[in-house]
Amino acid sequence: xxxxxxxxxxxxxxxxxxxxxxxxxxxxxxxxxxxxxxxxxxxxxxxxxxxxxxxxxxxxxxxxxxxxxxxxxxxxxxxxxxxxxxxxxxxxxxxxxxxxxxxxxxxxxxxxxxxxxxxxxxxxxxxxxxxxxxxxxxxxxxx
Amino acid sequence: xxxxxxxxxxxxxxxxxxxxxxxxxxxxxxxxxxxxxxxxxxxxxxxxxxxxxxxxxxxxxxxxxxxxxxxxxxxxxxxxxxxxxxxxxxxxxxxxxxxxxxxxxxxxxxxxxxxxxxxxxxxxxxxxxxxxxxx
Numbered sequence: 714x715x716x717x718x719x720x721x722x723x724x725x726x727x728x729x730x731x732x733x734x735x736x737x738x739x740x741x742x743x744x745x746x747x748x749x750x751x752x753x754x755x756x757x758x759x760x761x762x763x764x765x766x767x768x769x770x771x772x773x774x775x776x777x778x779x780x781x782x783x784x785x786x787x788x789x790x791x792x793x794x795x796x797x798x799x800x801x802x803x804x805x806x807x808x809x810x811x812x813x814x815x816x817x818x819x820x821x822x823x824x825x826x827x828x829x830x831x832x833x834x835x836x837x838x839x840x841x842x843x844x845x846x847x848x849x850x851x852x853x854x855x856x
Numbered sequence: 857x858x859x860x861x862x863x864x865x866x867x868x869x870x871x872x873x874x875x876x877x878x879x880x881x882x883x884x885x886x887x888x889x890x891x892x893x894x895x896x897x898x899x900x901x902x903x904x905x906x907x908x909x910x911x912x913x914x915x916x917x918x919x920x921x922x923x924x925x926x927x928x929x930x931x932x933x934x935x936x937x938x939x940x941x942x943x944x945x946x947x948x949x950x951x952x953x954x955x956x957x958x959x960x961x962x963x964x965x966x967x968x969x970x971x972x973x974x975x976x977x978x979x980x981x982x983x984x985x986x987x988x989x990x991x
Contacts, residue, residue: 752866752941756934763931767904767941769968799894806887807902819937834904834968837929 750808751787751836757819760847762840764816769834770807776831778838780824785838787814821846866941869948882944886922886970897956897974903946904968911970913963920950922970955979 756763764785768776777788793809796802822840829838869883886901899922903911906924914921928943957977964971 753938754936754941755938756931757937758931758934761931761934762937763934765929767968769902769904771967773967793889794891794898794900796891797893801892803890803892803897805889807889807900808887816938831967833907834902 749814750810750812751814753814753816755816755818760842762818762820762822762842764818764836764838764840766814766836767834768812768831768836771834773831773836776836778827778829780822780827780840783818783821785816785818785840787816787836788812868942868944882942883947884942884944885948886924886946888948895976897976899950899970899972899974901946901948901970901972902968903965903970905943906946906965906968906970908965911963911965913961913970913972915952915958915961918952920952920972921947922949922972923947924970 751766751768753764753766756765766787768787768789768791771789771791775789777786779786779788788811790811791809793805793807818840821843823843826841827838829836831837867885869885886903888902889898889900891898891900901922903922903924903926905926905928910925910927912921912923914923924946926943926945952974955977957975960975962973
Protein backbone atom coordinates (compact mmCIF):
# COMPACT_ATOMS: atom_id res chain seq x y z
CA UNK A 714 0.00 0.00 0.00
CA UNK A 715 1.20 3.48 -0.78
CA UNK A 716 1.34 6.18 1.83
CA UNK A 717 -0.50 8.43 -0.51
CA UNK A 718 -3.45 6.06 -0.43
CA UNK A 719 -3.99 7.04 3.15
CA UNK A 720 -4.98 10.48 1.99
CA UNK A 721 -8.23 9.02 0.83
CA UNK A 722 -9.29 8.35 4.39
CA UNK A 723 -8.96 11.93 5.44
CA UNK A 724 -6.21 13.87 7.04
CA UNK A 725 -6.20 12.38 10.51
CA UNK A 726 -5.01 9.10 9.14
CA UNK A 727 -2.06 10.57 7.33
CA UNK A 728 0.92 9.94 9.63
CA UNK A 729 3.27 12.31 7.79
CA UNK A 730 0.97 15.21 8.19
CA UNK A 731 0.73 14.48 11.89
CA UNK A 732 4.49 14.36 12.22
CA UNK A 733 4.78 17.61 10.37
CA UNK A 734 2.34 19.42 12.59
CA UNK A 735 3.94 17.96 15.71
CA UNK A 736 7.31 19.06 14.48
CA UNK A 737 6.03 22.54 13.86
CA UNK A 738 4.48 22.73 17.31
CA UNK A 739 7.71 21.57 18.93
CA UNK A 740 9.80 24.01 16.96
CA UNK A 741 7.57 26.79 18.17
CA UNK A 742 8.10 25.74 21.77
CA UNK A 743 11.85 25.52 21.67
CA UNK A 744 12.66 28.64 19.68
CA UNK A 745 10.35 31.59 19.25
CA UNK A 746 9.97 32.62 15.65
CA UNK A 747 12.24 35.56 15.18
CA UNK A 748 13.14 36.92 11.80
CA UNK A 749 14.90 39.86 10.29
CA UNK A 750 12.85 42.91 9.47
CA UNK A 751 10.64 42.90 7.51
CA UNK A 752 8.83 39.64 8.07
CA UNK A 753 7.72 38.09 4.79
CA UNK A 754 5.23 35.51 3.68
CA UNK A 755 5.79 33.50 0.53
CA UNK A 756 2.94 32.00 -1.43
CA UNK A 757 3.45 29.82 -4.46
CA UNK A 758 1.54 27.87 -7.03
CA UNK A 759 3.03 25.94 -9.89
CA UNK A 760 3.41 28.95 -12.14
CA UNK A 761 3.44 31.90 -9.85
CA UNK A 762 4.73 33.11 -6.51
CA UNK A 763 3.74 36.02 -4.30
CA UNK A 764 5.94 37.54 -1.62
CA UNK A 765 4.29 39.85 0.87
CA UNK A 766 6.02 41.92 3.53
CA UNK A 767 4.78 44.27 6.21
CA UNK A 768 6.87 47.43 5.93
CA UNK A 769 4.67 50.17 7.35
CA UNK A 770 5.77 53.74 7.02
CA UNK A 771 8.41 53.24 4.39
CA UNK A 772 8.47 55.48 1.37
CA UNK A 773 7.78 53.11 -1.56
CA UNK A 774 10.14 55.21 -3.71
CA UNK A 775 13.03 54.36 -1.44
CA UNK A 776 12.37 50.65 -1.49
CA UNK A 777 14.67 48.72 -3.76
CA UNK A 778 13.56 45.33 -5.05
CA UNK A 779 15.90 43.16 -7.06
CA UNK A 780 16.01 39.60 -8.26
CA UNK A 781 19.06 37.55 -8.97
CA UNK A 782 18.44 33.97 -9.91
CA UNK A 783 16.08 32.62 -7.29
CA UNK A 784 16.78 35.26 -4.69
CA UNK A 785 14.58 38.25 -4.13
CA UNK A 786 16.25 41.10 -2.25
CA UNK A 787 14.50 43.99 -0.57
CA UNK A 788 16.43 47.06 0.48
CA UNK A 789 15.30 50.22 2.15
CA UNK A 790 15.48 52.33 5.24
CA UNK A 791 13.20 53.82 7.79
CA UNK A 792 14.22 56.73 9.90
CA UNK A 793 13.07 57.85 13.27
CA UNK A 794 11.54 61.24 13.59
CA UNK A 795 14.22 63.68 14.64
CA UNK A 796 13.59 65.31 17.94
CA UNK A 797 14.04 68.96 18.64
CA UNK A 798 15.31 70.33 21.86
CA UNK A 799 13.06 69.70 24.82
CA UNK A 800 11.36 66.74 23.13
CA UNK A 801 11.72 63.20 24.36
CA UNK A 802 10.76 59.67 23.47
CA UNK A 803 8.67 57.88 26.08
CA UNK A 804 8.52 54.69 24.08
CA UNK A 805 10.52 53.61 21.11
CA UNK A 806 9.37 50.22 19.94
CA UNK A 807 9.05 50.73 16.21
CA UNK A 808 11.67 49.33 13.97
CA UNK A 809 14.13 51.71 12.35
CA UNK A 810 17.33 51.51 10.41
CA UNK A 811 18.49 49.95 7.17
CA UNK A 812 16.77 46.86 5.94
CA UNK A 813 18.12 44.15 3.73
CA UNK A 814 16.02 41.08 3.37
CA UNK A 815 16.65 38.16 1.09
CA UNK A 816 14.03 35.61 0.23
CA UNK A 817 14.74 32.44 -1.62
CA UNK A 818 12.10 31.64 -4.19
CA UNK A 819 11.02 28.11 -5.06
CA UNK A 820 11.81 28.62 -8.75
CA UNK A 821 13.46 31.02 -11.19
CA UNK A 822 11.18 33.86 -12.21
CA UNK A 823 10.65 35.90 -15.32
CA UNK A 824 12.09 39.13 -13.98
CA UNK A 825 10.64 41.22 -16.82
CA UNK A 826 7.13 40.41 -15.67
CA UNK A 827 7.59 40.92 -11.95
CA UNK A 828 5.21 43.44 -10.43
CA UNK A 829 5.26 45.08 -7.05
CA UNK A 830 2.52 46.90 -5.20
CA UNK A 831 2.70 48.81 -1.95
CA UNK A 832 -0.59 49.36 -0.23
CA UNK A 833 -1.35 50.35 3.36
CA UNK A 834 2.16 49.49 4.45
CA UNK A 835 2.10 46.04 2.91
CA UNK A 836 4.35 45.21 0.00
CA UNK A 837 3.21 42.53 -2.40
CA UNK A 838 5.50 41.27 -5.15
CA UNK A 839 4.03 39.12 -7.88
CA UNK A 840 6.56 36.77 -9.44
CA UNK A 841 5.66 34.70 -12.50
CA UNK A 842 7.68 31.56 -12.99
CA UNK A 843 10.19 31.64 -15.85
CA UNK A 844 8.89 30.01 -19.02
CA UNK A 845 11.88 27.69 -19.24
CA UNK A 846 11.31 26.46 -15.71
CA UNK A 847 7.65 25.66 -15.99
CA UNK A 848 6.68 22.06 -15.54
CA UNK A 849 6.30 20.48 -18.94
CA UNK A 850 3.87 17.85 -19.91
CA UNK A 851 5.59 14.86 -21.37
CA UNK A 852 3.94 13.39 -24.38
CA UNK A 853 4.37 9.71 -25.01
CA UNK A 854 5.08 8.92 -28.59
CA UNK A 855 3.12 6.07 -29.99
CA UNK A 856 5.50 3.40 -31.05
CA UNK B 857 23.35 50.31 11.86
CA UNK B 858 23.08 48.18 14.97
CA UNK B 859 19.50 47.59 14.04
CA UNK B 860 20.27 45.72 10.85
CA UNK B 861 20.23 42.42 12.62
CA UNK B 862 17.53 43.26 15.05
CA UNK B 863 15.07 40.47 15.18
CA UNK B 864 11.44 41.19 15.02
CA UNK B 865 8.40 39.38 16.17
CA UNK B 866 4.80 40.30 15.98
CA UNK B 867 3.36 40.24 19.46
CA UNK B 868 -0.03 38.75 19.89
CA UNK B 869 -2.25 40.78 22.18
CA UNK B 870 -3.48 39.19 25.35
CA UNK B 871 -7.17 38.50 25.52
CA UNK B 872 -8.82 41.85 25.99
CA UNK B 873 -10.56 42.41 29.28
CA UNK B 874 -13.86 43.15 27.63
CA UNK B 875 -14.35 39.49 26.78
CA UNK B 876 -14.12 37.46 23.65
CA UNK B 877 -14.57 38.73 20.15
CA UNK B 878 -17.28 37.63 17.85
CA UNK B 879 -14.93 37.36 14.93
CA UNK B 880 -12.39 34.67 15.32
CA UNK B 881 -9.07 36.09 14.32
CA UNK B 882 -5.77 36.98 15.79
CA UNK B 883 -5.14 40.31 17.40
CA UNK B 884 -1.70 41.82 17.54
CA UNK B 885 -0.21 44.60 19.59
CA UNK B 886 1.18 47.28 17.32
CA UNK B 887 4.65 48.65 17.99
CA UNK B 888 4.46 52.27 19.03
CA UNK B 889 6.67 55.28 19.45
CA UNK B 890 5.49 57.90 21.90
CA UNK B 891 7.03 61.31 21.86
CA UNK B 892 6.55 64.18 24.17
CA UNK B 893 6.81 67.55 22.53
CA UNK B 894 6.37 70.98 23.92
CA UNK B 895 2.68 71.34 23.30
CA UNK B 896 1.62 67.83 22.41
CA UNK B 897 2.14 64.13 22.75
CA UNK B 898 2.58 62.12 19.58
CA UNK B 899 1.73 58.44 19.34
CA UNK B 900 2.87 56.59 16.24
CA UNK B 901 1.74 53.00 15.72
CA UNK B 902 2.76 50.52 13.03
CA UNK B 903 -0.39 48.91 11.74
CA UNK B 904 0.31 47.41 8.33
CA UNK B 905 -2.82 46.60 6.36
CA UNK B 906 -4.88 49.29 8.03
CA UNK B 907 -6.22 52.40 6.32
CA UNK B 908 -8.28 55.36 7.44
CA UNK B 909 -11.52 53.42 6.96
CA UNK B 910 -10.55 50.43 9.03
CA UNK B 911 -9.02 52.12 12.04
CA UNK B 912 -10.94 53.18 15.12
CA UNK B 913 -9.65 55.45 17.79
CA UNK B 914 -11.86 55.78 20.83
CA UNK B 915 -11.46 57.72 24.00
CA UNK B 916 -13.58 56.62 26.92
CA UNK B 917 -12.93 58.67 30.03
CA UNK B 918 -9.15 58.57 29.98
CA UNK B 919 -8.70 55.25 28.21
CA UNK B 920 -7.50 55.60 24.65
CA UNK B 921 -8.01 52.55 22.48
CA UNK B 922 -6.72 52.10 18.98
CA UNK B 923 -8.09 49.28 16.91
CA UNK B 924 -7.38 48.46 13.31
CA UNK B 925 -9.11 45.87 11.21
CA UNK B 926 -7.00 44.06 8.65
CA UNK B 927 -8.54 42.23 5.76
CA UNK B 928 -5.91 39.88 4.53
CA UNK B 929 -5.51 39.27 0.87
CA UNK B 930 -4.77 35.64 0.29
CA UNK B 931 -3.61 34.74 -3.20
CA UNK B 932 -5.93 32.20 -4.78
CA UNK B 933 -4.69 28.72 -5.58
CA UNK B 934 -1.40 29.39 -3.87
CA UNK B 935 0.18 27.47 -1.05
CA UNK B 936 1.86 29.20 1.83
CA UNK B 937 5.49 28.10 1.66
CA UNK B 938 7.06 30.46 4.15
CA UNK B 939 5.26 32.30 6.89
CA UNK B 940 7.17 34.77 9.01
CA UNK B 941 4.23 36.80 10.14
CA UNK B 942 0.63 36.20 10.99
CA UNK B 943 -2.19 38.38 9.84
CA UNK B 944 -4.75 39.80 12.19
CA UNK B 945 -6.19 42.92 13.68
CA UNK B 946 -4.31 45.40 15.80
CA UNK B 947 -5.34 46.67 19.17
CA UNK B 948 -3.74 48.59 21.96
CA UNK B 949 -4.98 50.58 24.89
CA UNK B 950 -3.37 53.47 26.72
CA UNK B 951 -4.37 55.36 29.79
CA UNK B 952 -3.99 59.08 29.33
CA UNK B 953 -3.30 61.61 31.95
CA UNK B 954 -5.77 64.42 32.37
CA UNK B 955 -3.45 66.78 30.66
CA UNK B 956 -4.69 66.05 27.17
CA UNK B 957 -7.05 68.37 25.40
CA UNK B 958 -9.57 65.79 24.27
CA UNK B 959 -11.35 67.95 21.75
CA UNK B 960 -8.31 68.61 19.66
CA UNK B 961 -6.94 65.08 19.22
CA UNK B 962 -5.99 64.44 15.61
CA UNK B 963 -5.45 61.08 13.92
CA UNK B 964 -4.02 60.30 10.51
CA UNK B 965 -3.05 57.09 8.72
CA UNK B 966 -0.43 56.83 6.02
CA UNK B 967 1.21 53.73 4.57
CA UNK B 968 -0.06 51.60 7.43
CA UNK B 969 1.18 53.94 10.15
CA UNK B 970 -1.26 55.60 12.52
CA UNK B 971 -0.26 58.95 13.92
CA UNK B 972 -2.10 60.44 16.84
CA UNK B 973 -1.46 63.94 18.01
CA UNK B 974 -2.68 64.65 21.51
CA UNK B 975 -2.40 68.34 22.30
CA UNK B 976 -1.73 69.19 25.89
CA UNK B 977 -4.39 71.04 27.77
CA UNK B 978 -3.66 74.63 28.58
CA UNK B 979 -3.17 73.91 32.27
CA UNK B 980 -0.52 71.30 31.60
CA UNK B 981 1.67 73.41 29.38
CA UNK B 982 4.86 74.50 30.92
CA UNK B 983 4.75 78.07 32.00
CA UNK B 984 7.68 80.29 32.37
CA UNK B 985 7.56 82.35 35.49
CA UNK B 986 9.04 85.77 35.04
CA UNK B 987 11.30 86.87 37.80
CA UNK B 988 11.44 90.46 38.68
CA UNK B 989 14.36 92.15 40.20
CA UNK B 990 13.71 93.42 43.65
CA UNK B 991 13.94 97.09 43.90
